[in-house]
Amino acid sequence: MRMNNLVSVIIPLYNHEKFIEAAIESVISQTVSAGEIIVVNDGSTDGSDTLMRHLCQRYPQIKYFFQTNQGAHAAINAAIAKSACEYVAILNSDDLYHPKRLEVCLERALSDPSVDMIATAIQGIDEEGKPIELVWCDYYKSRYKEKNDLFLALVDGNFLFTTSNIFIKKSVFDRIGTFARFRYAHDLDFFLRLITHNRNIIIFDEPLLMYRIHGSNTINENHRKVFLERDAIVAFHMYSRIMDDELIDLRQENLAELIRCLVNAGRLETVLYYFFYYLRNQCKTTDAYLLDKDFLDPDFYSIEKDPPDSFIRLQRNSMLQQNLESPESHTIIEKITETEFQRIGQIAVIKIGEKLKRYPFLSTICVNTMRSAWKLYHYFVSEGMKRRFFNLISMRVKNNASVIFISHDAGRTGAPIVLLDLLRWIKKHTSLNFKIILRGGGELSGEFMALGPTLTRSEFDAGLWKEKLRDFISDSKIKLIYSNTAVNGDVIDDLKSVIDEPDMAVISTIHELEHSIQRFAPGELFILVKKHTNLFIAVSNAVKANLEINHAISGEKIRVIHSFVPVAEITRKVSMDSSSIRQELNIDTGMFVVGGCGTTDWRKGTDLFIEIATTFLEMLTLEDRHRVKFVWVGGDFDSQDMLRLNHEINQSKLLKERIVFTGIKEQVFPYFSQFDVFLLSSREDPFPLVCLEAGALEKPVVCFDKAGGAPDLVEDDGGFVVPYLDVGEAARALYRLFREPDLARTMGKRISDKVRSQYDVEVSARQIFSIINDYVFR
DSSP states (O other): OOOTTOEEEEEEESSOTTTHHHHHHHHHTOSSOOSEEEEEEOOOOSSHHHHHHHHHHHOTTEEEEEOOOOOHHHHHHHHHHHOOSSEEEEOOTTOEEOTTHHHHHHHHHHHOTTOOEEEEEEEEEOTTSOEEOOHHHHHHHHHHHHHOOHHHHHHHOOTTOSGGGOEEEHHHHHHHOSOOSOSSOHHHHHHHHHHHTTOOEEEEEEEEEEEEOOTTOGGGSOHHHHHHHHHHHHHHHHHHHHHOTTSOOOOHHHHHHHHHHHHHTTOHHHHHHHHHHHHHHTOSSGGGGGTTSOTTOTTSSOTTTOSSHHHHHHHHHHHTOSSTTSHHHHHHHHHOSSOHHHHHHHHHHHHHTTGGGGOHHHHHHHHHHHSOHHHHHHHHHHTHHHHHHHHTSTTHHHHTOEEEEEESOOOSSHHHHHHHHHHHHHHHHOOOEEEEEESSOOTTHHHHHTTSOEEEGGGSOHHHHHHHHHHHHTTOOEEEEEEESTTOHHHHHHHHHHHTOTTOEEEEEEOOOHHHHHHHSTTHHHHHHHHHOSEEEESSHHHHHHHHHHHOOOGGGEEEOOOOBOHHHHHHGGGSOHHHHHHHHTOOTTOEEEEEESOOSGGGTHHHHHHHHHHHHHTSOHHHHTTEEEEEEBOOTTSHHHHHHHHHHHTOTTTTTTEEEOBOOSOOHHHHTTOSEEEOOOSSBSSOHHHHHHHHTTOOEEEETTSBSHHHHHTTTSEEEESTTOHHHHHHHHHHHHHOHHHHHHHHHHHHHHHHHHSBHHHHHHHHHHHHHHHHTO
């Protein structure tokens, strides 16, 4: 079978001088030769143009074109128009093909003429080409395999990911059109258009595409803008499938499942806004709402002109109106005479007609929620609009279900912070009704209370506790208990006895390794956790292994979901003036700063931190020693541990003025930003958030093997994993990073890429919420 020269490979190029040569060489090295390689430079301002002219001399099969900057979609469309082969394969200029990608795709396409497009699994890579696990992508792909509905799966999460994943018959473009005028999500729009036009899409499980994650990915410009484009696209294809008889019909059950998905993700209002825009204007294309906007302006979604315009304005105003009777509130209300929603409502009622009669509850939403601007305005103020949508949807009973979240306390430590971040995400993105029980209090109690009804067990004596617990849950229909840590066995037991449902499902997230379980959950506590728990979530592979080996818990009952951090919040909080921190810590310009963080107890290894510092400083010349500072963020100055540590430091000529203990700091990230490397000296740490936080700020990490979950993150490229408690090897790792700053920067960038792609709250919280949903909606 002749397979060479049948494919036009299209490469849109914009400011990827660093990556374009590797991208082209991945095409040249294919086991099946491309008929042509068409590169369209979309107005690059770096050295891409000069490099491409050299590459054209080296590879005569390249056809190179330069155009003024118009956006990636325009560069791809221009290349499609110039292509001459039967098949088209797209490769973005920062991605790579597996050597057999064209062969595998072409072989399937030639053997089955009904195939229109082929996509494959994806391997993530970092800026340097090293593998990255795409947890988000894998998760949504697994959801697709569960539902077997590609349209719904891509609405939920675009696991096909990128235009680089398109291998397609060129004739398909003649039938359904080329790429729409979107800055970020033209790939999703095209995938959904293929589905609505009943095109045959094949997806291979073999990863034949390498998707590169780096700081200048267009999609990283502004995630909010990406989400707005995504929701407009979903709305159009929902609208077109209802209104256009030539497209695949959207059956009632599919629509119900689609709206369930949007409700759970907190996207329904925005999608319906766009839906009504398309309906009102009888739009024929997805990008119709962009026609009056400067597409190339990165701020074309400004705050004042953001689509959905009225939605954002009313939402913003509602934040100012906790009291609707205040004079300020009346002033705001007076300014809204006839809103966009009122006009939409009037037109939508007229245009629903025969088409929407097939979709009774969607019609009800259209009419009932858009008829009165004033009523809708008050829905936004009170969040009643969201509740109204739920009332109109058949799954209302399921959204009444409550979950009880249990935290062992509210101290400023890892496990409560992770739970707070999870609850904030759930509160922001979903409609889940939940309550919170704190086994003990702490400085974060107020933050828990701000998220939902909260009961603290330590505030009541044993005689009153169950009575208070019964009152606390009396108005709720509890379907799931979610326990955070291994310590809450007695609270779980009390809850199940008060609820009086022996089969009540329990999820327990375990943050502890064996020493901590024995110390903090002695006797019956962890036995009760094991007795009641249906599913364990282990925060690292080390935690999972401990549960299996020391507690005989079947691996089938354990799911590993690593602890996570809010990356965007971390980078935002770094904004504190660095000069004031450097002055506080007495850090001179050009100093090499080794950081650590945590309490000063035995597990955290502050004594080892000092031993490693001593060994490292002894390796240096006297001059170099003055260029080094060790900084430990945390610890109570009045504790016996801190007094002892400071005494040891002050008695040592080598360590005095070289080690600083800051004491407890409410905001640690500005201090982390001054580190060159993060030293995790813990003897036992299941999956330390401090490593994720430091990693998010591009700080390489040195840690001990077999001390917990940090090696899952660090591996062999995000720092150094040294033998357990080997002080000398840890000091040598620091010495290498001190002598090789380029290596330190590379490792810092690599660990940052991993944190952002695998350990961000946006990734992990979605996985946990999906598990919660599975139990609540049974």
